[in-house]
Amino acid sequence: MELPPACSAARRAAALAAAYTCYRRGGPGRGLGLRDVRRARGQDIEGVGRKYHLELVLEDVLDRERTVNCTAEVLYHLGNSRIAPDVQFTLEGELKNTDEADNVFYSRIKSLKKELVAEYIPDSHGNVPPEMEPIHLLAWVASGYVIWQNSTENTKFQLAQIKHVKQVKRSDEYLEFDYLVLLHEMVSQEIIPWQMTVLWHPQHGVQVTRDSRQPQHPLE
Template sequence: MILCVLLAVVGLGGVIAESPPEATSCSHSMTESTRVLESHDKIEKVMETGELNPSHYPAQRAAKVVQHYLNTQYASPYKIFGLHKVIRANAEDVPNSGRKYQLDLSVQEFVEKKIKGECSAEVLFPMEHSHAPPQVKVSSCENILKINTSVQEEAFFQEQLARPNLLFASNIPDSYGHVAPEHVPFWHLGAVVSSYVMLNESTQETLYNMAQVANVTQQECADSSLLKYEYDVLLHDMVSQDIFAWKVLFTWSPSEGIKVLKKEKSDYPLENVTTT
């Protein structure tokens, strides 16, 4: 039941839904999940080289890593990037290094929902025994990366500094897929900090999305120019269908962006997730 609710919440195509979602049919979400899994089952065990089908799993997996990279570098509570479409993809084995993907893809900014841009990227998955995260290089994304959300960010920052009490919130979105308007920026922050985890954890056998912000706890910060939060986030691997809980401690401000102080797998009890 947990998986059903989380699939309904997140949507299968990106890090987050484009806006706080309406209640979503569980049976519909599972139909979509079955379709994705069936497409994965058709993948050959031997990795293809050369030109790839842009809609198939190997190209989509590498492109998803680019999405996470862009979020770690450029995203904010009011600017989040998601994969829109893989246009072209190529793969090759690099001796003594790993497997490299060359990609042309389109990226969408999800908060405003209207802005798309094309990027070129290179993703190198190191050899398995290295246990290193993928290496990403991105070019030709200037138009979408220059989106200016400084006014919204500063207003949100000042609002949080003026809070009489430290924030605590949970289950964002709730079991019906709803996000309270006042929690939307915190949901977006959860998507961004989750990308730090998902980028580091991604391999050629994973395809991660953030499923839910289970808890967000604001903490006292010695530096008054920063906000400090601890998040419990639930991540969904579309390949294994497993849900992973991670705890992430970070600071944020409009001028400094997100600085992850600590991230670790959590023993957050998944049975505590509200289900229908």
């Protein structure tokens, strides 16, 4: 069944597809966000769940003029929110090459005398210091994994802020960061604290090795 691209069910599925694609293809030099939904179709699969067929435009969150077309399918499993939705995507066109930026960032972090620690990114005015942009993008990409694992047909998550991030010392070639982030669930308007342990290496991409929802604090 054809759906209006602006309808909220299509937008929620599209936001999930964008988050998943970002997790698979993003890194400290590239984050992807949803620019537009061009076409959407819903399909009920008896005994399985509901599938959305989507045609999207994704944008580079650092360079919003740079866009890429994406076709995606999102399958929400029937009545079981414990199973992550199935997401498949195909990108049309090339994403920008971030090898150089990735290697510069990797070398910079590896050469620090003390482990990196930072908080409140972006700040209350929405600003991200330039040297923290890769740390912010890494959280954006890793939160795509958390969003994928915890989405249902009735949710729409987005990273709101890094509350705290600390680099963890390792003896191998990976970089490891322990994040406490705030996720904005746009349907309920809830702000949810979430812990994520994130590994990254220029050749191997982003991995989320641990994540857990944290208790709410009254001020949030």
